[in-house]
Amino acid sequence: MMRFVPLVALACALAAPLFIRSDSTFAIVTFGLLLASLAVSFNLIFGFTGQLSFFHAASFGVAAYITAILVSDYRWNFWLAIGPALATVAMLALVVGAICFRFKLREFYFAVVTMAFSEMIRLVVVNWNSVTNGTLGMTVTAQPTLWSPSGPVALSGARVWYYVALAVLVVTYVVCQRVLASWIGRCFAAIRLNEQLGETLGVNVFLYKLLSFVIGSVLAGLVGCFYGFYTGFIEPQYLSITQSLDIISMVLLGGVSSLFGPVIGGLVLTALPHVIDLTAELRIILYGAILIFVILVMPRGIFGLFERPHHAV
Amino acid sequence: MIQLIIGQLLNGAIVGSLYGIVALGITLTFGITGIVNFALGAFMMLGAYFTWYGYELIGLPYPIAVIVAVLLVATLGLVADLGLFRFTRNNLVNGLLVSIGLISIIEASVLLTWTSTPKDLSYVLPGSLRVGGILLPKIKLAVFAVLLLVIASTYLALTRTWIGRAAFAYAQNPEAAALMGVKTNRLQTIVTVYSTALAGLGGALYASLYSLEPTIGAYYVLKAVESAILAGIGNTIGALVGGIIIGISEGIGSVFLPTAFRDAYGMLFLVLILLFKPSGLLGSK
Amino acid sequence: MLFEARGLTKRFGGLTAVSDVSFGIDEGEIIGIFGPNGSGKTTTLSLIAGMLAPTAGDLVWQGQGIVGRRPFEIAEMGIVKTFQNPQLFPELTVLDHMRIASHLGFKRALGARRLFTLVWPWAAADIESGADAKMKDMLHLCRLTEARNEKAAALSYGAEKMLGVAMAMMCDPKLLLLDEPASGLGQEEIVNLEAVLRDLRAHGVTLCIIDHKVGFLGRLADRSIALAHGAMIAQGATRDVLASDAVVEAYLGRKHA
Numbered sequence: 001m002m003r004f005v006p007l008v009a010l011a012c013a014l015a016a017p018l019f020i021r022s023d024s025t026f027a028i029v030t031f032g033l034l035l036a037s038l039a040v041s042f043n044l045i046f047g048f049t050g051q052l053s054f055f056h057a058a059s060f061g062v063a064a065y066i067t068a069i070l071v072s073d074y075r076w077n078f079w080l081a082i083g084p085a086l087a088t089v090a091m092l093a094l095v096v097g098a099i100c101f102r103f104k105l106r107e108f109y110f111a112v113v114t115m116a117f118s119e120m121i122r123l124v125v126v127n128w129n130s131v132t133n134g135t136l137g138m139t140v141t142a143q144p145t146l147w148s149p150s151g152p153v154a155l156s157g158a159r160v161w162y163y164v165a166l167a168v169l170v171v172t173y174v175v176c177q178r179v180l181a182s183w184i185g186r187c188f189a190a191i192r193l194n195e196q197l198g199e200t201l202g203v204n205v206f207l208y209k210l211l212s213f214v215i216g217s218v219l220a221g222l223v224g225c226f227y228g229f230y231t232g233f234i235e236p237q238y239l240s241i242t243q244s245l246d247i248i249s250m251v252l253l254g255g256v257s258s259l260f261g262p263v264i265g266g267l268v269l270t271a272l273p274h275v276i277d278l279t280a281e282l283r284i285i286l287y288g289a290i291l292i293f294v295i296l297v298m299p300r301g302i303f304g305l306f307e308r309p310h311h312a313v
Numbered sequence: 314m315i316q317l318i319i320g321q322l323l324n325g326a327i328v329g330s331l332y333g334i335v336a337l338g339i340t341l342t343f344g345i346t347g348i349v350n351f352a353l354g355a356f357m358m359l360g361a362y363f364t365w366y367g368y369e370l371i372g373l374p375y376p377i378a379v380i381v382a383v384l385l386v387a388t389l390g391l392v393a394d395l396g397l398f399r400f401t402r403n404n405l406v407n408g409l410l411v412s413i414g415l416i417s418i419i420e421a422s423v424l425l426t427w428t429s430t431p432k433d434l435s436y437v438l439p440g441s442l443r444v445g446g447i448l449l450p451k452i453k454l455a456v457f458a459v460l461l462l463v464i465a466s467t468y469l470a471l472t473r474t475w476i477g478r479a480a481f482a483y484a485q486n487p488e489a490a491a492l493m494g495v496k497t498n499r500l501q502t503i504v505t506v507y508s509t510a511l512a513g514l515g516g517a518l519y520a521s522l523y524s525l526e527p528t529i530g531a532y533y534v535l536k537a538v539e540s541a542i543l544a545g546i547g548n549t550i551g552a553l554v555g556g557i558i559i560g561i562s563e564g565i566g567s568v569f570l571p572t573a574f575r576d577a578y579g580m581l582f583l584v585l586i587l588l589f590k591p592s593g594l595l596g597s598k
Numbered sequence: 599m600l601f602e603a604r605g606l607t608k609r610f611g612g613l614t615a616v617s618d619v620s621f622g623i624d625e626g627e628i629i630g631i632f633g634p635n636g637s638g639k640t641t642t643l644s645l646i647a648g649m650l651a652p653t654a655g656d657l658v659w660q661g662q663g664i665v666g667r668r669p670f671e672i673a674e675m676g677i678v679k680t681f682q683n684p685q686l687f688p689e690l691t692v693l694d695h696m697r698i699a700s701h702l703g704f705k706r707a708l709g710a711r712r713l714f715t716l717v718w719p720w721a722a723a724d725i726e727s728g729a730d731a732k733m734k735d736m737l738h739l740c741r742l743t744e745a746r747n748e749k750a751a752a753l754s755y756g757a758e759k760m761l762g763v764a765m766a767m768m769c770d771p772k773l774l775l776l777d778e779p780a781s782g783l784g785q786e787e788i789v790n791l792e793a794v795l796r797d798l799r800a801h802g803v804t805l806c807i808i809d810h811k812v813g814f815l816g817r818l819a820d821r822s823i824a825l826a827h828g829a830m831i832a833q834g835a836t837r838d839v840l841a842s843d844a845v846v847e848a849y850l851g852r853k854h855a
Contacts, residue, residue, distance in 0.1 A: 052406050103588045107405050108349050112538065113587055116580040123577045178716050183704040190698050194685035200647055202673035202702035202769050245413055252410070281421040288417030295407050295414075296400050 006173070006260050013166055017159055026158035028274050029267070033165035034227050036266025037172040039250040040259065041219035044176050046248070047256035048185070049212040050192035052107065054115035054244045055096060056220050058122065059089045061239030063221030064228035065125060065132060068140045071229075078144030082225045089221035090214055092121070097213035101206050106195075115241060122239040137235030140228050161230055168226055169263070172219050176259055179215060188212055249287050252294045255301025264302050319447055321564035327453050327522070329560020330460040333553035334515040335537035336544070337464060338508030344484035344547045345504040348398060348408030353512040354534025355419035360386045360516025361525050362423055365432050368520075375437045379517040383510050390509025394502050402501060416531060423527045431524035438521070456518045463514060464553045471549060480504055484547060539583045545593020555593075600625045600804055601646075601677075601773055606655035608641055608828075615641040617828040618655070623773065623806060628799055630819030630836060631808040634848075638828035639808040640682070643775050646806075647679035648672040659773075674702060676772035682781060684762035688751035692742055692761055695750065696733040699765035703729050706770075732768065739797055740764040741790060756787035760794065767798070774798065776807045780814045792818055816840055824848070 013033075020026055042056045063085040070081035096117045100110055125132050132138065145152040155164055179185060187208040190198035199205050228234045237243065246269070254265025269290070273283045294301060335353055342350045360382050367378030393415060401408040438452040471477035483490040483500055491497055519529070537552075540559050544551025559579055567575055586593065601623040608616040616638040623629050631639050644650045646657060648669040657664045664672055673679075686695060704712060707725045715722040737743045740760045745753060753761065759779060766774060779795070780788050788811075795818060799805060809815050815822060815836065822836040826848035832839045839845060 052409075099584075099588065103591075105587065108409065109587055109591065111406075111409065112542070113584055116584050120577045120580050123574060127574065178719075181719065182716050183701050183712055184716075186698050186701045189687075190701065193687055193698065196649065196669075197681060197685045199669040200649070200673055200679045200681075201699050201765065202670050202678075202705070204668070204670045245417070248410065249414075279425075281425045284417045284421035285425075288414040288421070291414035291417070292397060292411050295411055296397065299407075 006263075009260075009263070010170065017162060023158040024274075026162050028271055030158070030162050030165045030230065032267040032270035033162075033169045034223055034230065035247075035250065035270050036263045037165075037169045037223045038220055038247050039254065039262035039266040040169070040172050040176055041216045041223070042247045043251045043256060043259070043262045044179070044188075044219070045212050045216040046251060047258075047262075048180060048192065049188040049209060051209060051213065052111045052248075053213065053216070054111055054241060055093070055118050055213075055217065056247050057241070057243035058118040058239050059093060059217035059220040060224040060227070060243070061125070061234075061236070062092065062121060063089050063224035064234050064238055065138075067225040068138060068228045068234050069131060071142045071144075072138070072140060078142070078229065082222070085225050086218050086221050089224075090218050093214045093217035094210070097210045097217075101209045101213075115244075118239065118241065118244065122236055125239060126236045132236070135236060137233060137237075140232050140234060142229070144229055155229070164226060165230070168223060172222065173259065173263070175215070175219060180259065184208065184211065245291075246287065249291045249294075251301075253290055253301055255303035257300055258303050261301050261303035268302070316447060317568060318565065321568055322561060323449065323453065323457075325561035325564025326557055327457050327460075327560070328564070329540075329557035330457060330464070330553060331515050331519055331556070332533065332536040332540045332559055333556025334460055334464060335512050335533055336540035336552035336556050337467060337549060338511045339534075339537050339541045340544075340546055340549060340552045341480075341504050341511075342508045343541075345480055346398065346408070346501045347403040347405060348401060348412065349405065349538065350398070350412045350505070350508065351409065351534050351538070352393065352412040352415040352419070353508060353537065354530035354532070355416045356386050356390060356509045356530070357512040357516035357519070357533055358423065358525075358527060358530030359389065359419060360513030361520040361529065362427060362432070362516075363513075364517040364520040365434055365525055368434055368437070369432075375434075375521065379514070382517045383513045386513025386516070387506050387510040390506045390513075391502070393509070394505040398505060399498075399502070416534075420527050420530065427527075429527060431526050433524050434520050452521055456522060459518060460515075461553075463511070464550075467511070468549050476500070476503065536579070539579055542583060543586055543593060548593060551593065599623070600660060602656075602658040603642075603646070604656040604658065606642065606645060606657065607653045608638075608645055608650060609653045615828050616645065616652075616825075619823075619825070619828075619830045620655075621823050621830070621833055623804060625772075625804055626799065626802070627820045628795070628805045628807065628818055630815035630822040631806065631825060632810060632812060632815050632822060633825035634810060636827075637825040639810075639825055640777060641828075642825070643679060643777055643806075643808055646672075647677060647775055649679075673769055673771075674705070676770070677775065678766045678769045678771035678773075679775040680759075680762045680766045680777055680779065682777040684758045686750035686753075686758060686761065689749060691749055692737070692746045692753070692764075693733065695761055695765055696737065696768060697729075699768035700729045700733065702769045703732065729768075736764045736767045739767065739801065740794055754787075756783050756790070759783070760791075763794070763798075767803075771803060773804045773806060776805060778809050779807060780809055780811050788814055812840060 038056065038060060045051050045053050066085040066088055067078065067081040070076040070084065071078050096114065100113055105113055126135055143154045143156050145154050155161065180188070187198070187203045190201055190203045191205055191208060195205050224238070250265035250269045251262045252265070253269060254263065255261025269287070272286065278286065298305070335357055338353045339350065342348055363382035363385050364378045367373040367381050368375050373381065397411050397415065398408065401411050438455060441448040441450045442454065471481055479490065479495045479500060483495055483497070487497070536559060537556070540555035541552050543558060544555035563575055563579065566578055570578070599622045604620050606616055606619040607614070619642060631642060633639050641650065645652050648664070648667050648671070652665060659675060659677065664675065704722070704725060708715070708722065737746055740763055742757065742760055742764055745757055750758065750761070763776070763779065779791055783791060792814070795805060807815060807819065819836045821834065822839040823830055824832040824839050824845045831844040831848055832842040
């Protein structure tokens, strides 16, 4: 039965604009969908391969900056700019991942080293004023256009962005789903179970950890490409440890052991501060409390309450 | 120039010993409970704010304000241990995430209560000593001395007292220590609370030197983790040495290298250590 | 000769765990390596499986040197090792575990064409059903058919260890290295294990078993190697090895003294 949940959810999501009237509701859901995509891609690395990465915000932020800079300053076409952005993210992930996995850094050490790399990249962004405008961030005014039979359509307006965000989520979800359903997912599971055991069962642990890290990071980059253009604003905060933590909270809240859990986590955590009116400080307190509560009380998350874990295969 | 460098050396050593005292807590907690407690940074920040509140707003004498702040922080540490960390022992990832959740809560609570406006203590101990043409502020010397004293006595306590030896034995071999009658749970609680108290003291002393902001905790705990890793996790005296090395290299580094990337050098150094000598600079392997 | 170790030596710092050990394994035999704790059995097995790099000596597999190969490459060549304590997901079923272990079969069958199955999963349908059949066979062989839908948490220790063996068998090993398969098992489970291992041999797998239970290996192994303090003190037909003076002194003598 649970197999059909994502499909039913997609059908509901496609039909939702028929019922949603207010632009602010659209905005919340759009943010939720984009952040849910980030959470889904993060869970490929964390929940399915067992690696606690703090690099996710960096991948997300770097891609956001590169697309925005290429489009705003160099007048590139948005869709073309996605290419170099994702290629850069892939290269960064490849280098960072290769270093960490070659030296067999695990758990805490992997977390610390990815955090260190992420901070270094953030410092470059903060201090490279001439290109990134430093701590002030950059406004993104350009609007990507989509080809249509009746001429190009600008990606603007709550409704259009809602569907764009949904498309990003679907792409992320389907890529992860395809990867996990294939032999690669089995290798990831073997690594999460026990690296040594995986290796003796013929799994190239280094290669598959790297693969997981790169795929997850590139997908985070994909979300970043769109995110900047949706908000119209990019700041170094996108690459911060706090951003990585928000993603981790979403994944834990939704449930680490499934692909769909993080979607719920992302939507719920994004909507929560809007449903109950909260100041920024209270929102952070709430996030912290949720993180702790989920770990101590419901380690399988919201979706885990309904579903038997099937994530290994 | 010489004057500048000596000044930076002293500043580096003091900041470094502040890193060191938090790093000592990190190392002790990790050795006994298997948790890397990032929340120690938040406790340090709380220690600083409590001291500021006691000294500046209530008007307690500084030493009393420090003691009260440390006791308050230790109590909070006890609550956190019994309410949270007890359930994540020996689960590194969960412990890490819970401690990070705790940081967010404490940091945001302080923001709510005292806003992000920097707070300063009025002069606790004015005046300077002149040593060979160089002015050394008395307060910095006093803080440095207290930090050294506390870290040294912690080391002595670990090696000379029963509870210290039990902790040491436990870190080496938990099962054997349990067989020898070490009460694991109580030991873990004591060490966790002591580590929080150390962090609180670091914060209380910090308050006499620099401005208080809610973000200092996160900043200092990252440096402390760097120091602990630099020394090799589990090495008590190493935690201080590691902290001072980082403090001094930052101080000296900022004279010769662009300051904007000061934190990045530390990160890079940390990564290199972890890759090539994961047991730390002072480690045996 | 299927496999040969020549002058195998492993030092950890000042400690010599395995010292100048040489032996061969023929196809289809069951070879036992025994010795007291700390005699270098497990280290020897880890060296063969590539999990440790030998300090000196050579490992030859089907005429080819394998020193320096990574463990997964060695597994791919047909040498698979089981662990003394099986590592399992408590919440997943026996079949789930078998599926995780089926990866090597896909790799052998499809090679780079696996990438195509990412976009066109149906291309792997017949291999998937082949893997399913193999899973069934292996579970049957390891007496786990009835437990196939049980969660790992519900298995007995003996069944957990069997699952470890069954997962290793999914990799189609030519040589299966078993790390103390009988340790921690009851008498009945050991009898069952012996039957399974004989069946595996009948299935065409060569077995190399380490254990410190002399009785178990004595009944099962065709040939044996005895280790003490990392050095080989006897090798030959199991009965002769067990009766040799060196073994009685180094192993049984100490145990009963």
